[in-house]
Amino acid sequence: MLSNQGYGVFELRSKQFCQLDTFKMERWFPELHMKNRGKKVRPPIAMDIMFDKALGLRYTCTGDEDGTLSLSVVKVDSEGAETKEEHVRKFSAPIAQVTFVAPGHLLVAATWEGAVMYFDYDVHGLSKGIMVYDSMNHDVVTSICPIERLDGHGFCIGTFGKTLLTYKIEGHDCVKQWQRKFRTPVLQIRSFDLTGDGLQDIAVISAGGLHLLQLNDQLVTKHISQKIAPKKN
Template sequence: MASSLDDLFHESNFHNVSSLTTIYGATAINGCNVDKLMVAMLKGKIVLFEYKKVDQSLVKIDKEVSFTYIPADAHVISIDCFTCGARGLIIAVAFFKETNGKLTNYLNIYCNYTYDASDEKDSCQLETVAENCRSFELEFVPFQLTHCKSRARKDCEALLQTVFIVLGGDSRIHVYAQDENQGEFSEQNLDKYFPEFKDLPGVPMFVDIKITNNEKMRISAVGHATGDISLFITDLSTEEWKLTTYHIQHDSPITSVRLFTKYTEVKIPEFMKRKFSTQDLPNHDPNIYHLLVTSAWENAVVYCFCADQGFEIPVLLENSSEHDCVTCCQIADIDRDGVNDIIIGTYGQELLVYKFNEPSSETYDPYEPVTLIPYWTRTFSYPIVNIMLQDLTGDGLSELIVISTKGLHILQCNSASAIKECKAKLLNLKRLKIK
């Protein structure tokens, strides 16, 4: 492993943007050979960032994408997308516009209804998708726009479908799902998909949802403008959906929440299962979750083993409140050691990385007390509003993308370091005598 993140990443490119974006204003397009990134500007523009191979060289490209029914004077608040097997790429954009002094809010959902699933290139035709729109006038101010897999309540045998989730200034969470027959989106009864969100203590600002335990359990965390944090554990294995609820309140508005596991989820190759007994292989429980919470004026905190312990075991991330407001966070294994790291962005232009401390013994204990230590910091020239990890260059290694108030900072993985690690791991595999 490299000795520091300076050995792992270097800033390879900077994309300047003409307007500010929000903490909800970026989304990744996956499944098109290489990842792409869309960033929505407050002044109505939506820009696509990607890299293309031209004459054996990678060329960075940023171009504005014209979406129908988004007027030039609109202010985009949030954007999200996912890929559906039946419809290809589906994009949702939440925005507002001012007419004669009155603000009107909208949600536009874009989908290619003539999508041909047999044509691999068809799913990546962004221009075609951007022309097919279903627009909803909203009676509330939209905040975060995200998606999650869910099924209708009392239908525990049904397949999971992906739905859009919109957090509203009316202290409610709104769900938009596709019609079973026509495939068109419409707002759904919240109780049908997410009954745990029925009565929230304030305006929701950020939500994160994980489905685990072989799709039998859903963990949902909601952070509110009031500082309230709601944690819901929903048992999906029965028609009644048994619900366990936890609640705590911080002293400042919640800016983000992230549910995560300590270890990355990598399937053990079959040859290793044949070669070694089960007890010789890593046996990290994938259902043990922690909850990262960032707020405007306080230190970020991790609530450990939240699915079992709720908010009983908090671990503060030291010095995370010393750089103005914490605006965003991300979970990723940036040093490729199999353990997830915590990345925090601040309005004070600091990127902070925290790492799990090494276990106190070689014996795996899933409930060993958690210690998180500062690992690396980097100062940027502008306030940070979003952090993402995507393989934009198509080399199999994710870039660390830091979105600031002035543009996109692309931190590329050190290829020499990655090659060195890969060679070491291949050498270890060579030493194994595979049956």
């Protein structure tokens, strides 16, 4: 839980959510515990967590109201957790949202600064970020969302300028695919299978209501046909 008082973690006990005490926070979530103990707690706005089971590492990314972006690398085992690395980057704008888009990829929405993609954060931390093309040209970035495309990983960006931008990840580049204009500002985006057909749909919440976007059936059929068509020698 994010609040003006910092970070809170809850666990389910007897069908009720109970907040972890200071001892458990320090033992299992040291990266958040240290932020709560600071002389001046920065109000957090965004957080996302990626866990690498193979390495036993937890990547915790947080974004604050004052523009501070933090990425913690935490080693987790049966005895507890220990912060191994802490990477910090300062923006001039509040961090609206952070999300791990794909293995090794971290996407950050820095409101009026646009969106920034950090490739290979597990190797370079926050030292190598690239500005997502065209993300600064539609007013404030309000929301971001990873999507599973037919041809790989991608993501969407929503803006206060009433625009939805969609991108495909190609190697270490973010390639813009299309954009759509709405009548009111875009507030939130979610991507999931709405109809049970195995294809990812996009749900957009704007100031005007809920909008559901589905893939073009003809394009899907064409793409699948190309995939299963026998290759010529």
